[in-house]
Amino acid sequence: MKFTRKIRLDFLTLALLSSMASAENTLRILTWHGYADPDWVAAFEQKYHSKVELTYISSDDELWEKINRKQANTYDVFAVNTAELQRYIDHNLVTPIKQNQIPNTKNQLPRFRKTEQILGLNRNGHLYAIPFTYSEMGLIYDKKQFKTPPTSMDNLWQTQYRGKIVLYDGSNHNFSLTALTLHANNPFKLSTNEMKQTVDKLLQLRPQNPIFYTTPEQGTQAFINNKAALMFANYGQQQIKLLQNAGADIGYIIPQEGVLAWLNCWAISNTSKNRKLAENWINYTLEKTVSHSLSQRHGLSNTLIGGNLKDSDKILWLEPSENFALRSQYWDRIRAGKARQDAQRQLTK
Structure with missing residues (x-):
């Protein structure tokens, strides 16, 4: 009986440890359609020996509702535009990001590397999101x-x-x-x-x-x-x-008076249980193969190549x-x- 109980306890312990390990290596992403295609996710899971749980949203209101819910936040990383990001910072729902932890930012165009010049990304000297995709409204x-x-x-x-x-x-x-x-x-x-x-x-x-x-x-x-x-x-x-x-x-x-443009970025939830994995995801989406695929498949501009924008174009981020x-x-x-x-x-x- 003691031997049987010991086996059961060992089994339960192993199951618990396995569950904890699985949770620690699961990345929960909240994003828009087209920002996390199945083949990108599969390659990421294989590269980082992890599991990705995807949740899609279709509006800024839905995004806010899911991140700002009363119960414990269940997302690690999410996509948000710079105009919306401010209220997430105001409500302490996002955590600062160190750009040196996202090495692929070096592949971005200067316009997007110079994050201190993009209104809405920074607060009190801290960077809160990494640019991923944008669209000018020409x-x-x-x-x-x-x-x-x-x-x-x-x-x-x-x-x-x-x-x-x-x-x-x-x-x-x-x-x-x-x-x-x-x-x-x-x-x-x-x-x-x-x-x-x-x-x-x-x-x-x-x-x-x-x-x-x-x-x-x-x-x-x-x-x-x-x-x-x-x-x-x-x-x-x-x-x-x-x-x-x-x-x-x-x-x-691009009109001579300037053009409105939205800039969607990756932000890390303040309650993320997998910060390093979240950073890895952001870095992964800035790989050339992923960013170029974003443009080819979905017609969305990426931050690595210039698209229609010239340095002289006047861009007004929302x-x-x-x-x-x-x-x-x-x-x-x-x-x-x-x-x-x-x-x-x-x-x-």
Whole structure:
């Protein structure tokens, strides 16, 4: 009996130790589709003798809900854009990262290696995320309708393209890009006067009879089906790839006034149980084979090659806006075709 009990205890001990070892070598990743393809994950697991548990999200709101849940955090590393990162830092949900622990950052373009110059990545001298992929929101145009390429987002307001412009149906970005054309000091932090001017100019888009989209696929169909001349490319390179695959004869420009861009980064959870493995994952995704594959498969720009960007291009990485709820309220009224006087009246309330 004693011998049998000993065997059972030894078995339970081994099972417990095995479970603990497995947990210690499991990496829990929270990310967007396309950022962790099955073959990349399999190669990582083999290289680091580990197991990866993937959870996908489809919106910033969903990401926040999963990371900010009341129970113990169950993720080690997650993908987040620089505009959203700030509230994770504010709530102590992420931990600083030492760039020297991610040696493949040396392969990145200078624009992304110089993390101290990217607003939103640092706080009090600490780096909180590593850039992974980005998309500038340029202007797509139909080559058949332009003898020479357009140079500015202001072309969206030119009356000869009435009924032939395609816009992303999103309040925040539409306010920011319009503020750019008005040369606002900071398109993400509009003063009261700048907000009024921006609302007024957005209202001037109504007579243009724009076609709206939300997903890259919807944008592609809207551009082709309506024989559009111009489209604000909220998804950048993804939309270029989709349109080219559909046979559209298009061009793409970075506007002279500058271009909005989102930058998605890898951050490590403050409650990560596998910090070293999380660092290994971030480093692994910056290997040339993985980053190049990201662009080839999904049309997403990577931080190792230049893509469409030149050093002279003015890039404005997204920042939190001065009042997202207010922008949304105004956009709903503009989108619904409210009269200018009515919209302006709302501004003064």
